[in-house]
Amino acid sequence: MKVEFTPEQEALRTELRAYFNELMTPELRIECDRDMGEGGGPLWREALLKMGRDGWIGVGWPKELGGRGMSPIEQFIFVEEIMRAGYPFPFLTTESVGPQLAEHGNEWQKANIVPKILTGECLIAIGYSEPGAGTDLARLKTTAVKEGDEWVINGQKMWTSLAHFCDYVWLACRTDQNAEKPHRGISMFLVPTSDPGWSSTPVVTLGGVRTNATYYDNIRVTDDALVGELNKGWKLITGQLNRERLSLVNCGPTQQLFNGVVKWAEETELPEGGRLIDQPWVQMNLAKVRAGVEALKLVCYKQAWAMTEGTLDMADASAAKVYGSEFFIEVYRALGEVMEQMSLVSEHSPNAEQHASRVERLYRTASIITFGGGTNEIQRDIISAAGLWMPRATR
Amino acid sequence: MNFGFSEEQRDVQNLARQIFTDLVSPETLKASDDYAAERFDEALWGKLAEAGLLGVAIDEAYGGMGFGFMELGLLVEEVGRSIAPAPVIPALVSGALPIQKFGSDEQKQRLLPGVVSGKTLLTAALMEKFNENPASPKLTSAVAKDGGYSVSGTKLCVPFAHRAERMIVSAKTEGGVVVLLVDPKAQGVTLNEMKVTTFEPQYEVVLKDVAVAADDVLAQADEGASVMQWLAECTTAALCTHQVGVTDCAMRMTASYTAERKQFGVPIATFQAVGHRAANCFIDVECLRLNAYQAVSRLANGLSATNEVQIAKIWAGDVGHRVSYASQHLHGGMGIDRDYPLWRYCTWMRHNEMMLGSSAKNLAALGKRVAAGEAYCQ
Ligand SMILES: Cc1cc2nc3c(=O)[nH]c(=O)nc-3n(C[C@H](O)[C@H](O)[C@H](O)COP(=O)(O)OP(=O)(O)OC[C@H]3O[C@@H](n4cnc5c(N)ncnc54)[C@H](O)[C@@H]3O)c2cc1C
Ligand SMILES: Cc1cc2nc3c(=O)[nH]c(=O)nc-3n(C[C@H](O)[C@H](O)[C@H](O)COP(=O)(O)OP(=O)(O)OC[C@H]3O[C@@H](n4cnc5c(N)ncnc54)[C@H](O)[C@@H]3O)c2cc1C
Numbered sequence: 001m002k003v004e005f006t007p008e009q010e011a012l013r014t015e016l017r018a019y020f021n022e023l024m025t026p027e028l029r030i031e032c033d034r035d036m037g038e039g040g041g042p043l044w045r046e047a048l049l050k051m052g053r054d055g056w057i058g059v060g061w062p063k064e065l066g067g068r069g070m071s072p073i074e075q076f077i078f079v080e081e082i083m084r085a086g087y088p089f090p091f092l093t094t095e096s097v098g099p100q101l102a103e104h105g106n107e108w109q110k111a112n113i114v115p116k117i118l119t120g121e122c123l124i125a126i127g128y129s130e131p132g133a134g135t136d137l138a139r140l141k142t143t144a145v146k147e148g149d150e151w152v153i154n155g156q157k158m159w160t161s162l163a164h165f166c167d168y169v170w171l172a173c174r175t176d177q178n179a180e181k182p183h184r185g186i187s188m189f190l191v192p193t194s195d196p197g198w199s200s201t202p203v204v205t206l207g208g209v210r211t212n213a214t215y216y217d218n219i220r221v222t223d224d225a226l227v228g229e230l231n232k233g234w235k236l237i238t239g240q241l242n243r244e245r246l247s248l249v250n251c252g253p254t255q256q257l258f259n260g261v262v263k264w265a266e267e268t269e270l271p272e273g274g275r276l277i278d279q280p281w282v283q284m285n286l287a288k289v290r291a292g293v294e295a296l297k298l299v300c301y302k303q304a305w306a307m308t309e310g311t312l313d314m315a316d317a318s319a320a321k322v323y324g325s326e327f328f329i330e331v332y333r334a335l336g337e338v339m340e341q342m343s344l345v346s347e348h349s350p351n352a353e354q355h356a357s358r359v360e361r362l363y364r365t366a367s368i369i370t371f372g373g374g375t376n377e378i379q380r381d382i383i384s385a386a387g388l389w390m391p392r393a394t395r
Numbered sequence: 396m397n398f399g400f401s402e403e404q405r406d407v408q409n410l411a412r413q414i415f416t417d418l419v420s421p422e423t424l425k426a427s428d429d430y431a432a433e434r435f436d437e438a439l440w441g442k443l444a445e446a447g448l449l450g451v452a453i454d455e456a457y458g459g460m461g462f463g464f465m466e467l468g469l470l471v472e473e474v475g476r477s478i479a480p481a482p483v484i485p486a487l488v489s490g491a492l493p494i495q496k497f498g499s500d501e502q503k504q505r506l507l508p509g510v511v512s513g514k515t516l517l518t519a520a521l522m523e524k525f526n527e528n529p530a531s532p533k534l535t536s537a538v539a540k541d542g543g544y545s546v547s548g549t550k551l552c553v554p555f556a557h558r559a560e561r562m563i564v565s566a567k568t569e570g571g572v573v574v575l576l577v578d579p580k581a582q583g584v585t586l587n588e589m590k591v592t593t594f595e596p597q598y599e600v601v602l603k604d605v606a607v608a609a610d611d612v613l614a615q616a617d618e619g620a621s622v623m624q625w626l627a628e629c630t631t632a633a634l635c636t637h638q639v640g641v642t643d644c645a646m647r648m649t650a651s652y653t654a655e656r657k658q659f660g661v662p663i664a665t666f667q668a669v670g671h672r673a674a675n676c677f678i679d680v681e682c683l684r685l686n687a688y689q690a691v692s693r694l695a696n697g698l699s700a701t702n703e704v705q706i707a708k709i710w711a712g713d714v715g716h717r718v719s720y721a722s723q724h725l726h727g728g729m730g731i732d733r734d735y736p737l738w739r740y741c742t743w744m745r746h747n748e749m750m751l752g753s754s755a756k757n758l759a760a761l762g763k764r765v766a767a768g769e770a771y772c773q
Binding site for chain 2: 005006009261262266286288290294295297298299302306309323379380383391
């Protein structure tokens with residue numbers, strides 16, 4: 001037990017902080033803001049390729065796979081720093097689908113997809129949810145049917161985020177209609193968005209974040225596109241979601257935002273004189289956020305450490321996801337209160353203030369991950385069952 | 396970043412858990428309910444001494460195991476898990492650690508071997524009325540006398556003062572805060588019994604011109620405040636790991652109970668509302684655990700820990716409160732029935748919540764540090 005960074009980890013943090021400081025040019029920042037923190041623009045792509053060339057994307061990956069051979073803790077430090085810097089990092093591809101492909105992919109995928117993920121050349125969207133299958137994902141209807149050597153894919157997905165600029169969709173399809181349980185008849189495919197049978201329409205959300213409805217019309221792929229074993233897709237889905245959870249609740253952006261608001265409150269004078277930060281209620285809000293973010297940091301690092309040790313615990317992963325997602329909402333509220341009415345003024349307003357307008361938007365996006373990435377009700381079911389051995393109702 | 400336990404740490408945990416499992420039970424705890432008997436189990440204390448655990452963080456030179464504060468923190472967690480009637484925090488954390496770190500050779504020789512063998516009990520007088528900061532005593536003062544000091548004032552809620560060989564007392568002087576080792580049997584010391592929620596023996600200690608000899612001065616005015624600050628941080632961090640043990644046990648008791656208890660023909664654990672409230676406890680306890688371990692780990696390694704200790708105490712207060720009420724509620728009436736073991740845990744969750752500063756007080760203190768630019772996220 002030693003809850004502090006090693007000197008090497010401290011050095012890595014310092015190095016990365018300087019690296020991203022340089023990488024995040026004002027032009028790139030403007031482009032990322034325009035894209036609602038989702039990325040996908042030309043400067044964003046250029047920066048991702050540069051990170052790939054500089055060997056950062058796979059810093060914690062094994063050397064055999066093209067990584068730098070450090071541990072998941074260093075990988076987490078990298079993602080934390082990049083998110084602190086405000087770069088919309090495509091962590092779904094690099095931190096969740098990528099490792100799943102490296103572990104369970106076939107020869108073609110390992111030769112053609114995995115290396116490109118580490119060079120920043122390949123982006124992958126997640127295609128699970130459908131209009132009729134959300135939390136109860138196992139009821140999904142999109143089908144893949146074998147015809148000769150090919151699979152023919154048909155169906156519709158909902159909320160396929162980032163798909164409009166991704167190269168592939170990591171797609172969950174029904175491959176056995178007669179499976180004794182619905183989740184035993186699901187397989188995973190990598191479907192190219194360049195296929196003429198693929199299309200998408202935008203769905204705009206409260207926070208301005210764009211997601212997509214995606215359509216699959218007689219798309220034909222070979223066994224190269226099948227990931228893992230036939231009808232064994234459910235394990236790949238849950239494995240991907242387990243990995244995704246850690247990235248969803250990364251503590252980097254909140255730490256950065258907190259530091260920014262503290263600095264702002266130090267510099268802000270009240271009309272009646274005195275600094276805003278000397279108000280007791282302001283200090284109380286800031287202290288609550290500070291105490292909460294410390295826990296989030298530790299929860300995240302414990303996960304990264306457990307991944308290094310190969311002891312990632314299901315209940316802990318779910319606890320991290322629930323805590324982080326619900327804490328973020330409280331953060332935006334508490335920091336918004338500190339900045340008063342300015343936290344309702346959007347970044348498009350001429351007199352917007354940097355941190356306040358960020359909170360204006362973040363407050364509108366904060367619900368997504370309480371239900372996305374596996375809804376918190378199911379996470380709590382997992383925690384009480386796997387963490388506390390409490391019996392569950394049968395569904 | 397290493398969240399794993401070393402072999403030595405596992406040994407300490409297992410040894411302690413074994414002793415407490417063998418010697419502490421609802422039946423033995425019952426003996427001291429409502430102060431019917433003194434809440435101190437001599438046989439248990441002897442067993443801890445025999446196993447070497449009282450010296451877990453004491454140097455080998457004084458007969459101890461020579462491990463550090465991290466290992467002691469893990470022992471304290473086990474005391475919490477069993478709510479054992481063993482004054483490990485007052486004696487080993489607040490009492491022995493500062494003597495080992497700041498004491499003279501003579502003081503260490505005189506007091507530490509007895510601590511390890513179980514013969515000598517130490518304690519510290521950390522609180523005054525409306526003052527929970529021992530680094531800044533308001534109601535106790537000392538003047539130099541005969542190479543030592545004469546000290547007067549009143550301290551509150553001093554655990555085990557009646558059994559202590561020496562109690563650590565901070566007092567203000569013209570030049571700053573001094574730290575003294577006061578003999579509770581010395582002339583001018585009055586111990587007034589207090590009856591508190593946990594039934595722990597605690598005393599109001601009234602000092603009237605108590606003479607403290609030169610060799611019982613632990614720290615002079617130039618460093619007394621920083622000694623007490625360190626002592627307070629160590630004790631607070633220890634209260635947090637105690638809270639980890641108490642809350643973890645109460646939560647797991649609740650999980651087991653709801654898995655067995657049937658209503659509407661099914662275990663009540665299968666109701667989502669019940670499972671989710673227990674899941675909230677799990678998340679809470681994990682957050683507390685990590686913050687408590689971080690505080691202890693930093694103190695053990697000599698790093699600055701003021702922010703981390705305050706944050707851990709905020710969690711200890713909030714989580715103690717929430718787990719206590721969730722556990723009581725999810726048990727229904729059984730949770731508060733004195734023939735069922737949960738209720739005693741609730742009193743200790745409250746003790747750890749309030750001792751040396753509540754969540755509100757620590758939030759205010761942390762907020763001040765934020766405003767002073769001392770608590771940015773690194
Ligand atoms: C911006 C955005 C981006 C997204 N990105 C992606 C993506 O990239 N890929 C993808 O596949 N999906 C994505 N999603 C979809 C997301 O994963 C789903 O919204 C989520 O799984 C919930 O499904 P649902 O919306 O159908 O809600 P429902 O499943 O209808 O749930 C509604 C409510 O009922 C509750 N509920 C449901 N079942 C239970 C139960 N058994 N017990 C207790 N409560 C229950 C839920 O917790 C929730 O509060 C995205 C969604 C949004 C809004
Ligand atoms: C001090 C005291 C005085 C009392 N006085 C009286 C009195 O004068 N007369 C009298 O008749 N009774 C009295 N009671 C009993 C009291 O009404 C019961 O304790 C109460 O009805 C709960 O029942 P239980 O204790 O068996 O808990 P349980 O019914 O076992 O409940 C345990 C937990 O499971 C939860 N739970 C149970 N079913 C569900 C469900 N379907 N969905 C979700 N959660 C569920 C409960 O909310 C609770 O948190 C008293 C109890 C106490 C402690």
